[in-house]
Amino acid sequence: MTDQDNQIGRYSYVAEPFHVDFEGKLTLGILGNHLLNCAGFHSSDRGFGIAKLNEDNYTWVLSRLAIELEDLPNQYEEFTIETWVENVYRLFTDRNYAILDKDNRPIGYARSVWAMINLSTRKPANLIELHGGDISEYIVEKDCPIEKPSRIKVTSQEPVAKMLAKYTDIDINGHVNSIRYIEHILDLFPLEKYKKGIRRFEMAYVAESYYNDELSFYVDELTPSEYAIEIKRNGDQIVCRSKMVFNS
Amino acid sequence: MTDQDNQIGRYSYVAEPFHVDFEGKLTLGILGNHLLNCAGFHSSDRGFGIAKLNEDNYTWVLSRLAIELEDLPNQYEEFTIETWVENVYRLFTDRNYAILDKDNRPIGYARSVWAMINLSTRKPANLIELHGGDISEYIVEKDCPIEKPSRIKVTSQEPVAKMLAKYTDIDINGHVNSIRYIEHILDLFPLEKYKKGIRRFEMAYVAESYYNDELSFYVDELTPSEYAIEIKRNGDQIVCRSKMVFNS
Numbered sequence: 023m024t025d026q027d028n029q030i031g032r033y034s035y036v037a038e039p040f041h042v043d044f045e046g047k048l049t050l051g052i053l054g055n056h057l058l059n060c061a062g063f064h065s066s067d068r069g070f071g072i073a074k075l076n077e078d079n080y081t082w083v084l085s086r087l088a089i090e091l092e093d094l095p096n097q098y099e100e101f102t103i104e105t106w107v108e109n110v111y112r113l114f115t116d117r118n119y120a121i122l123d124k125d126n127r128p129i130g131y132a133r134s135v136w137a138m139i140n141l142s143t144r145k146p147a148n149l150i151e152l153h154g155g156d157i158s159e160y161i162v163e164k165d166c167p168i169e170k171p172s173r174i175k176v177t178s179q180e181p182v183a184k185m186l187a188k189y190t191d192i193d194i195n196g197h198v199n200s201i202r203y204i205e206h207i208l209d210l211f212p213l214e215k216y217k218k219g220i221r222r223f224e225m226a227y228v229a230e231s232y233y234n235d236e237l238s239f240y241v242d243e244l245t246p247s248e249y250a251i252e253i254k255r256n257g258d259q260i261v262c263r264s265k266m267v268f269n270s
Numbered sequence: 271m272t273d274q275d276n277q278i279g280r281y282s283y284v285a286e287p288f289h290v291d292f293e294g295k296l297t298l299g300i301l302g303n304h305l306l307n308c309a310g311f312h313s314s315d316r317g318f319g320i321a322k323l324n325e326d327n328y329t330w331v332l333s334r335l336a337i338e339l340e341d342l343p344n345q346y347e348e349f350t351i352e353t354w355v356e357n358v359y360r361l362f363t364d365r366n367y368a369i370l371d372k373d374n375r376p377i378g379y380a381r382s383v384w385a386m387i388n389l390s391t392r393k394p395a396n397l398i399e400l401h402g403g404d405i406s407e408y409i410v411e412k413d414c415p416i417e418k419p420s421r422i423k424v425t426s427q428e429p430v431a432k433m434l435a436k437y438t439d440i441d442i443n444g445h446v447n448s449i450r451y452i453e454h455i456l457d458l459f460p461l462e463k464y465k466k467g468i469r470r471f472e473m474a475y476v477a478e479s480y481y482n483d484e485l486s487f488y489v490d491e492l493t494p495s496e497y498a499i500e501i502k503r504n505g506d507q508i509v510c511r512s513k514m515v516f517n518s
Binding site: 038039040042043044045049051055058060062083188189190191192193194196199200201205208209211212213215216233236 | 469
């Protein structure tokens with residue numbers, strides 16, 4: 023094993039019964055949950071995890087996520103998520119993923135962009151200087167053959183759905199959790215759309231929302247298989263933007 | 271290790287970040303998910319799992335669940351679920367659980383009641399005769415110091431919430447999944463209730479609901495910390511009943 027191999031985190035899962043949809047495929051919310059957990063394991067194992075950072079009064083914040091899929095694991099199938107750091111900039115780091123099926127064949131890739139913020143000031147940390155530049159040692163050159171997260175623009179002024187943020191939406195920081203936004207967005211689309219499968223999904227996290235906030239969902243249909251989505255809180259503040267591309 | 275010990279399934283978990291609530295405690299929906307998965311692992315390992323049963327055209331159906339808690343695991347803490355078969359009757363089997371914290375101290379128990387049905391006829395199987403009575407060999411005498419699931423009665427005629435069953439609600443069988451009902455019930459209560467913690471929670475699964483069904487939620491406040499809940503589909507058909515007891 024080379025040094026580079028060692029820097030790629032590998033985590034194996036099984037697609038549990040309550041984690042698959044009506045087609046028996048792992049849902050994207052659960053996949054997102056696993057991707058974010060893998061980021062946590064991978065950075066913790068290398069001294070950059072939330073627990074260590076919290077001691078130093080810092081935390082990771084997910085800014086963008088793009089997932090592109092050929093397929094998703096079926097119920098009871100094993101699958102593996104690989105994750106590695108592609109780039110470290112002053113204020114952001116790019117973390118990539120490969121999703122491997124039970125035969126270790128890649129069935130999807132993901133790209134994510136993270137910032138680190140100071141918990142007291144909420145200001146971003148300088149990643150290059152942090153820990154004397156240690157984080158840059160974890161950069162791996164490995165192919166991630168999908169496009170970077172795009173700029174998402176939504177023009178619709180009429181929400182297609184509204185809801186109040188409830189108990190199961192809220193995480194330990196008092197925010198609606200990153201995965202719940204994904205699940206609420208999935209629920210905007212009818213079952214038929216999922217029969218063809220999801221080809222690409224993007225999230226851009228813009229601002230936090232809180233318990234009892236009214237979340238409004240705005241959708242632009244770009245093509246019959248491609249949608250841009252925006253979630254606002256309490257009428258006007260943009261919380262996140264998303265793009266959903268189904269197989270056509 | 272005695273034979274009896276060997277018949278108790280033990281499964282260890284970590285309370286993941288997106289699986290804990292605003293207090294940093296594992297949510298009850300996730301605990302329910304783990305309990306049901308453990309039933310699956312335990313029965314599969316002993317030749318009574320869904321995969322084996324489906325071959326023979328049978329499946330397990332959860333009828334009742336009661337969970338009683340002193341505490342719940344905190345974020346990033348390890349915990350263990352033990353499960354065993356308490357009784358096998360002609361049409362039902364009682365499966366119990368203990369929830370152990372990171373120090374292997376019991377912090378909760380659960381009781382569940384399952385039936386097995388024929389997938390073609392939807393009629394219940396005779397569990398005592400099945401596989402020549404093999405299942406009875408797995409009965410374990412182990413203490414489960416909580417009351418059995420109770421009879422739940424709801425009188426309210428005015429729903430407190432209504433929703434349509436959506437994509438993320440639906441499982442591989444086309445039904446709203448057992449865990450989503452729990453999550454929707456949790457979301458009926460304000461955040462403040464959860465600060466004191468949940469003492470006991472019960473579910474009685476009565477009938478299936480389906481994609482796009484309108485689910486209505488009826489709640490009787492029995493005391494300021496005790497509630498009986500009923501979910502109906504499309505106005506009149508009872509889907510499940512639940513009881514929620516918060517610490518007072």
